[in-house]
Amino acid sequence: MSDRRSRLTRPLNPMPPEVERALEDAGLLEAYRARPPYQRNDYLGWIDRAKRPETKARRLQQMLDELDQGDVYMKMSWRARPGN
Numbered sequence: 001m002s003d004r005r006s007r008l009t010r011p012l013n014p015m016p017p018e019v020e021r022a023l024e025d026a027g028l029l030e031a032y033r034a035r036p037p038y039q040r041n042d043y044l045g046w047i048d049r050a051k052r053p054e055t056k057a058r059r060l061q062q063m064l065d066e067l068d069q070g071d072v073y074m075k076m077s078w079r080a081r082p083g084n
Contacts, residue, residue, distance in 0.1 A: 008037055013044035022060055023067075031067040034080070039073055046074075 023029040032040060043063045050056040066072040071079060 008041060010041065013041050013048060015044060016048065019044065019047060019060060022064060026064050026068070028064060028067045031070065035067070035073075039078075042074070 020029070023032050032043075035043075047056055047059045047063065050059055062075075066074075071077060
């Protein structure tokens, strides 16, 4: 897969260690990496912007659930483009 991050215009959000651990523990790291760069960046920023630990945990769980389901992004229907 080519890295398309250079096309992002927003600042990149770093991957927090706890998010990476959660992805690894759930076996979803490859599913995360297969998502378009804007989705990966949006998920990380959205999780990080939560003020309360409960909100961060809920948002992280939503991301994991959506990655596991495979056809949802931020509670919206989503399909990968062929060849990506």
